[in-house]
Amino acid sequence: MTTWMVALMVTSVGWAVRVDSHSWWQLPVFLAATAPVLVWRRHLASALGVMVGAMAVHVLAFGYVVRCGAGLPVAFVAAFLVGCAHDRRRGVPMLVAAGAFATLVLVRDTAAGLALLPVGLLVQAGLWAVGQVARSRSALADELRARTRELQALRDERTALEVADDRARVSLELEALLDERLARLELAASSQDAGVAVFTGLEEDSRRTLEDMRRVVGVLRGGEVALVPAPSVAHVEGLLARRGSARLSVDGDPRTLPPSLELSAYRIVEHLLSVLDDDPDCAVALGFSDDALEIRVAGRVPRGADVRAAVSRARERARLHAGSLEAKVSRGRARVVATLPTAVATAIG
Incomplete structure (x- = not known):
């Protein structure tokens, strides 16, 4: 203009x-x-x-x-x-x-x-x-926005304090739970008349303690308690089904084992399958005997797979239960045999 x-x-x-x-x-x-x-x-x-x-x-x-x-x-x-x-x-x-x-x-x-x-x-x-x-x-308007941000910060701080208080309370609950269970284990272990009934009670107490600890740890992590049960030997079939071509065979008389041993058995299979090809040559066999669970895994190893790391993780799982694991890799194929004593696992719950 x-x-x-x-x-x-x-x-x-x-x-x-x-x-x-x-x-x-x-x-x-x-x-x-x-x-x-x-x-x-x-x-x-x-x-x-x-x-x-x-x-x-x-x-x-x-x-x-x-x-x-x-x-x-x-x-x-x-x-x-x-x-x-x-x-x-x-x-x-x-x-x-x-x-x-x-x-x-x-x-x-x-x-x-x-x-x-x-x-x-x-x-x-x-x-x-x-x-x-x-x-x-x-x-x-600027003052209202500033006060809104301040109120939001105070609300978040209050929420954090409430969560911290809940976690402290749950930690005390966990500590009391462990003290109670350990006292019962010590009393049972010092009994001169310890027999099958005593060790059965120890096993049941140990299982309940494990489940309670999982629930409490889930709360301490800040998330909801997982409703899905821990993996077990029964879930191995589902693990193979998700892969598609691997085969499963079971020998002996399948039975329920201590939860810690079942979880370790599942993890051993999981670790080993992670470095094997998904083809019909991949096979998993579970052998149930009176005193041990034998896990046999065989399959083709793809190029570049870190077999040593997978075997090391699986061997550590076996050692947790005084078990053993032998692995052999030849001409692109791996054969692994893991043995987990069930008598020891049952005794310690």
Whole structure:
């Protein structure tokens, strides 16, 4: 708009109003007086100072021309921005600068003149008041957002404290549970008449202790207690079914073994199958005897498989139950035999 008005004054003749200058220099000077309002966020006071100075140069250099069409809207915007950006103490001097800019726009304006100055100043004052209201609303919204974040932080802290309190309570419960079970185990072990019934009771107590510990540890980890039972020998068939082609055979009389031994047997098979090809040549055999569970796994080893690591993990599982594991790899095939004594596992529960 500024460019259009200045170009119109420079190129036109025979205006009904007085135009003292037709110089093209009006355009850059007028732009210097109006464009700084665009950078008000960086430093509004400096922008107003540049605007007032440039408009004073324009008035002194070019005399009577039409300035109100583009100058007054800029003056009104400046007054509103002063109200939005600063409080009354800092904003009043800047509002005076905006009023001085409006005065310079009208002092040698041939279209409106100083007669319009009181109206212009009133409009500026009204827009400054509107800016003050907008500023207060924005400050209130910022304060509400800050309080909301503070309340959220307090809520999260309270939740964390409640969780920590629950975990401390559960830890005490676990400690009391273990003390009770250990006392019963010590009493039973010191009995001179320990027999099959005593060891059966020890086994049942050990199983209950294991299940209680799993439940409590699940709570301490921060998650829900797992409802799925721990893997056992009965789940080996499902493990092979998920692979697709591996075969399972069972020898002897299958029976329920201590949970810890069943879990270790499942993990041994799982570790070994992880490094074998899924093809019909892969076979798993479980042999149940009176005093041991024998696990035989055979299959093709794919290139790059870390057989040593898998065998090491499986061997550690066997050693937990005083068992043994032998592995042989030849011509791309692996054969592993693991033996887990069941008599020892039954005795220790």
